[in-house]
Amino acid sequence: MTYPAPFVAQNDRERRVIAQAESTALVAAEHAARHDRDGTFPIEGLAELAHSGYLALAIPHALGGGGASVTQMVLGNLALARGDASLGLVVAMHTALVGRLRDSGIWPAAHFERLGQAIAAARADRGALINSLASEPELGSPSRGGLPATTATRAASGWRIAGRKTFASGSSVLRWGLISATAHIEDAEPYLANFLIPMATRGVRIEPTWDTLGMRATCSHTVVLDDVEVAAEAELPRVTAAADSLPHERAWSLCVSAVYLGVAEAARDFAVQFARDRKPTALGGKSIASLPNIRERVGHMDLLLFQARGVLVSSARAWDAAPTPAMDAALAAAKVITSNTAVAIVEEAMRLVGGSSLDRALPLERHYRDVRGGLHHPPQDDAALALFARQALDAD
DSSP: OOOOGGGSOOSHHHHHHHHHHHHHHHHHHHHHHHHHHHTOOOHHHHHHHHHHTGGGTTSOGGGTSOOOOHHHHHHHHHHHHTTOHHHHHHHHHHHHHHHHHHHHOOSOHHHHHHHHHHHHHOOSTTOOOEEEEOOBTTTBOGGGOOOOSOEEEEETTEEEEEEEEEEETTTTTOSEEEEEEEEEOTTSOOEEEEEEEETTSTTEEEEOOOOOSSOGGGOOEEEEEEEEEEOGGGEEOOOOTTTOSSOHHHHHHHHHHHHHHHHHHHHHHHHHHHHHHOOOGGGTTOOGGGSHHHHHHHHHHHHHHHHHHHHHHHHHHHHHHSOOGGGHHHHHHHHHHHHHHHHHHHHHHHHHHGGGGGOTTSTHHHHHHHHGGGGGSSOOHHHHHHHHHHHHHSOO
């Protein structure tokens, strides 16, 4: 689909990021069906991203990275997800966390510098990825609050951490996990803490529990921490909305929303090509693209894409131009609109293609399964509604 100028790359920097993502998407697309079927991580695409420096785009220039903006990563991730949604999602989560850390400045400078330099230097094999590991069976979504069952007990040498983390996206390829835990120091009141733990640390292991409908190749297995010992400095300030003077978390989460819209774009492109190629004998050599109902469905998909991409990209551009706390509701709304509309677009593509849309030999059924993850990652509909209601009803 061709978008108007505000919703596409506007400068050479944005075009370069998109080109990097598109190059990897071509490689990843060749292997996507196999990794989805086997539940294995798309390492071929990850190697391409590491080599090109894409994984370090959100790292500051001074540390060897690309200093990318939210908009640049949104545009890149849109293109990347068209090749493989699972790869796009894990990379987007990595980038969103790095971007929040960079812009919020919540970590001590020395810690972030070490992390950034390590990511920027890792250009071989799988590169260096980080993700926040916070979900637990009893806790549910971390965005809902509550103290985790994972515990961190202060010891003479530092901390001893024990617990289980579910939905650990990218678990098999991560270099670090940012682990949330309930911290206990002698008789003091327990508190919620974060710990940066290398996944190679003794006592960290992965249970292969991820067997889901969609995003199967993210390898979001369960990470088990069996009395893991870390130094005292492994504890780092938590990256939370409450700790930010600006809503960095919502802003950088647009990079994740872009993945789901990228899936919708891929589904739309497949459906359009299917309509051009499908020539039933009843049409005397014409394709179904000539039928009014098919043309109406394509028009509807493109209208939805125009709306969703407009909200997503314009919100990212507005944030990059002038980040402000007043954008909190708009950022939440952009996530909800993007993910919900992406689902509607893929469903429209399924209706256009018909029974063949369920064929596992074709990519459309995978797009249908993958895009639904956006509805729960994280759940934001009620947050957006609450923020808009507050603006409308509690205004002076």
